[in-house]
Amino acid sequence: MSAVLTLDFTVNGKPRRVRVPPMKRLLDVLRADCGLTGTKEGCGEGECGACTVLMDGVPANSCLVPAVQAVGAKIVTVEGLARGPALSVLQRAFVERGGTQCGMCTPGILVTAHALLQRTKGRVPGDDEVRVALAGNLCRCTGYQKIVDAVRAAARAARAPARGRPAARTKAKTTRAKAARGGKRAGR
Amino acid sequence: MRAALSALDVARPRDLGHALELLHASVAGGRLVPLAGGTDLFVMLNSGQVPGRRFLDLWGLRELRGVRERDGRLVLGALTTFSEIREHALVRRRYPALAAAAAEVGVWQIQNRGTLGGNIANASPAGDSLPVLLALEAVVHARSVRGPREIPFTSLFRGYRDLALEPDELIVAVSVPPAPARAKQFFRKVGTRRAQSISKVALAGLLRLGRDGRVDLARVALGSVAPVTLRAGRAERALLGARPSVAATAAARAALLEDIAPIDDIRSDREYRRRVSGNVLEQFLRAAEPRFARR
Numbered sequence: 287m288s289a290v291l292t293l294d295f296t297v298n299g300k301p302r303r304v305r306v307p308p309m310k311r312l313l314d315v316l317r318a319d320c321g322l323t324g325t326k327e328g329c330g331e332g333e334c335g336a337c338t339v340l341m342d343g344v345p346a347n348s349c350l351v352p353a354v355q356a357v358g359a360k361i362v363t364v365e366g367l368a369r370g371p372a373l374s375v376l377q378r379a380f381v382e383r384g385g386t387q388c389g390m391c392t393p394g395i396l397v398t399a400h401a402l403l404q405r406t407k408g409r410v411p412g413d414d415e416v417r418v419a420l421a422g423n424l425c426r427c428t429g430y431q432k433i434v435d436a437v438r439a440a441a442r443a444a445r446a447p448a449r450g451r452p453a454a455r456t457k458a459k460t461t462r463a464k465a466a467r468g469g470k471r472a473g474r
Numbered sequence: 475m476r477a478a479l480s481a482l483d484v485a486r487p488r489d490l491g492h493a494l495e496l497l498h499a500s501v502a503g504g505r506l507v508p509l510a511g512g513t514d515l516f517v518m519l520n521s522g523q524v525p526g527r528r529f530l531d532l533w534g535l536r537e538l539r540g541v542r543e544r545d546g547r548l549v550l551g552a553l554t555t556f557s558e559i560r561e562h563a564l565v566r567r568r569y570p571a572l573a574a575a576a577a578e579v580g581v582w583q584i585q586n587r588g589t590l591g592g593n594i595a596n597a598s599p600a601g602d603s604l605p606v607l608l609a610l611e612a613v614v615h616a617r618s619v620r621g622p623r624e625i626p627f628t629s630l631f632r633g634y635r636d637l638a639l640e641p642d643e644l645i646v647a648v649s650v651p652p653a654p655a656r657a658k659q660f661f662r663k664v665g666t667r668r669a670q671s672i673s674k675v676a677l678a679g680l681l682r683l684g685r686d687g688r689v690d691l692a693r694v695a696l697g698s699v700a701p702v703t704l705r706a707g708r709a710e711r712a713l714l715g716a717r718p719s720v721a722a723t724a725a726a727r728a729a730l731l732e733d734i735a736p737i738d739d740i741r742s743d744r745e746y747r748r749r750v751s752g753n754v755l756e757q758f759l760r761a762a763e764p765r766f767a768r769r
Contacts (some may be wrong), residue, residue, distance in 0.1 A: 289483055308484040309529065330520040332513055333670060337584060344557065344586040350516035352509070353585070354484045355533045398582065421669030422581025467654070 295356050297322065298366030308354035313337045315353050316363060324364040324393045328424070339363050341407035345398045345422075364393035365401055373431035376400055376440040385436035387427035395423045399437045403444065408439040479519060479702045482562055484509070484529045490537040490617070490646065497530055498619045498642040505641055506530040511587035513580070514596045538591065538646055541565065549615075552591025556603075557582070559590065569650060571659035571678050575606045578663045581670045591645040597635045604703040605678035606661055607648065608695035614691075615647040631702035657682040657691050662754050666741070668769035673698045674742035677754045681713070681762040689713045689722075694755065699734040699747050708734035709755065718765035725761065727752040 291308040294301065297320055304319040304349030316322045330349050331448065337348040340362035367374045373381065376399055384390040402411060402419040411419070416434045425433060485495035485506055500506040507526035509515055510533065518525060532538060536555040541562050550559065559565055559576035566573045577604045579593070593603045594614060607627050614625045614653035616639055625638055632638050635637050639645070653659065653689065660679040665671030676697035684690035692713035694706040712729035716722040734746035 291484075306481070307480040308486075308531075309479045309482040309519070311479065311520075331517045332580070332584060335581070338583055341586075343726060345583045346587050347513075347583045350512050350531075352484070352516070352531075353511060354486065354531050355512065388709060416668070422583045 291354055291357075293337075293353050293357055295358060296360045298362055304353075306353045307371055309351045312339070312341075312351040312353060312356050312361070313348040314349065315356070316348060316361070322363050322365050326390055326393055328390065328394075333422075333424070334391070334458060335394045335398065335420075336391050338397045338423060339368075340397060340401055343401070343404070345401050362387070362397065362400075364396050368398055374400075375443050376403065376437070379436040379440035380433070383432050383439055385428065385433045391423060391425045391427075395420060395425065395433060398423050399433075402437065403441055406441065408420040408445060410438055410445065413438070478522070478524060482519075482524075482527060482529065484531050486531050487535065490535055490644075493530060493532065494536060494617060494619050494642070494644060494665055497644060500528070500530075501641045504528055508532055508595065508644060510538060510589040510592040510595075511555065513584050513588040514592060514598075515556075524702060525633065532591075533646070544649070546652050550590055550648045550650070552589060552645045552647055554590045556588050556590070556593075558586035562583065569606075569610065569659070571661040572606045572610065572650070572679075574661040575603050575663070575676075575678065578602055578661075579668075584670075590648055594630070594648070595637065595639075595645055597631065597637045599634065599700060599702055600673050600676070600698045602663060602697070602705065604699045605676050605695040607650070608703055609678040609693045609706055610650045610653065610681055611693075612648050612673050614649045615649060616640075616643040617646045618643040628705065634701035653693055654680060660758040660761055664750055665756065672741060674700065675699055675736075675750045675754060677751065677758060679758040680757075680760070681759065682746075683718070683763060687717055689716050689718070691723050694730070694758070696734060696751060697738040698741075699751055700721050701735070704733065706730050706755075708732045713759075718759070718763045718768070720767065723756055723759050723766045727755055730755050 290305050293304050293306055306315055313327055316325050325339055326336040328334035332347045332350045334413055338345050339348045341359050380386050398420055413434055416437045485496050487496055497506050507529045509529040509531050515615050530683045537635045539551045541550050555725055556576040556579040568591040579588055590603055593601045614630055616623045630638055657680045663673045663675050663676045668718045678695045682691040694709050699705045708729040712726045731748055734751055738742045738744050
């Protein structure tokens with residue numbers, strides 16, 4: 287039996303085709319078949335959120351998603367947040383504010399926080415709102431406050447994109463990254 | 475464990491009719507296991523438990539999606555996710571207890587994938603949506619190749635994880651009658667932390683006072699305190715006709731202890747659950763009518 291599925295989906299704006307068993311976890315498809323190892327496995331039971339990716343714009347635990355249900359989906363992983371070597375405003379805020387320590391939970395947290403900021407566009411979410419959104423992303427190092435600070439700082443920075451260094455740098459590198467890839471990246 | 479996953483097969487039905495045929499045909503040997511958002515099934519699979527070798531992927535079936543109103547009833551497709559429920563304007567306005575329960579299922583990631591039909595089919599006594607659906611007197615709409623069937627929530631659970639569904643039936647929707655006018659709705663889940671926990675006790679309630687100041691509608695449903703999600707019939711009868719007071723609260727609490735049969739397990743113990751069930755009942759009554767706190 288054990289049929290193999292031809293899975294067509296979009297990862298970080300790029301169409302992908304892989305041949306995988308239908309019940310293979312999206313997490314393993316991304317890591318093993320797509321070579322995108324930014325997405326981590328933590329608990330493997332939907333508790334910790336280390337494996338969080340966006341599926342059609344909303345966060346999901348990729349350890350709980352079978353490949354067969356990713357057919358046609360638009361997936362965004364942590365690799366899709368940066369533009370080439372240039373960190374996104376959110377990623378930069380995590381670096382600058384100490385929102386990351388060991389780094390195991392960071393990819394999942396960035397992806398969930400990215401989705402939150404997409405939703406709150408133009409508004410800086412309050413501490414509580416950030417904490418509720420990130421309740422499914424466990425971090426054992428930071429104690430969370432610096433993560434919350436970083437997310438809110440990124441929201442403030444995104445609100446005033448014309449000013450300041452980060453936005454300008456992101457733009458310059460984006461052009462280079464785009465040229466290198468020969469296309470435009472979706473999901474942002 | 476991952477090696478085991480690669481040996482599993484999935485049937486991908488074209489539409490609901492096809493899904494029902496596939497499920498029916500599989501009952502004779504190696505029944506297909508229905509798969510919705512996977513938030514329960516993949517936890518099992520990842521821990522090495524294999525509920526079957528072949529799965530029926532329902533995720534793509536449009537007939538099972540969407541929330542609508544029909545003849546005054548709210549109809550939720552079986553694949554409605556908890557995110558959809560908690561954000562739905564009509565649900566929030568008319569069934570605030572249901573919206574509240576949906577908001578307490580796991581976390582954002584789980585709410586985006588977990589479905590109402592899946593929560594029911596999983597039939598855990600700790601299922602987060604079950605007490606509210608029971609209190610709202612919801613009806614489960616099942617379907618098989620033989621046709622549709624309606625199962626009132628009150629007769630859905632025959633025993634621990636034992637659902638009154640035939641092996642070839644699928645849950646296609648859940649419908650909820652209009653919420654009783656002027657009744658206060660309540661939902662509270664008690665777990666280890668506010669998010670991402672399996673409940674130790676969950677309580678959904680509806681309460682209304684008549685013109686004479688006495689309780690004329692009382693519905694109390696609890697999860698995690700018995701082998702099945704249950705209506706607390708004795709507590710409800712203790713409340714019906716009562717004037718709100720501390721004495722009425724005490725009588726309802728005492729009656730509630732006769733309704734529930736909690737156990738010691740990994741999440742909590744019997745005594746804690748008995749105490750907290752009473753506390754949450756009291757919280758519900760006081761929230762619905764402050765005079766339940768008055769002498």
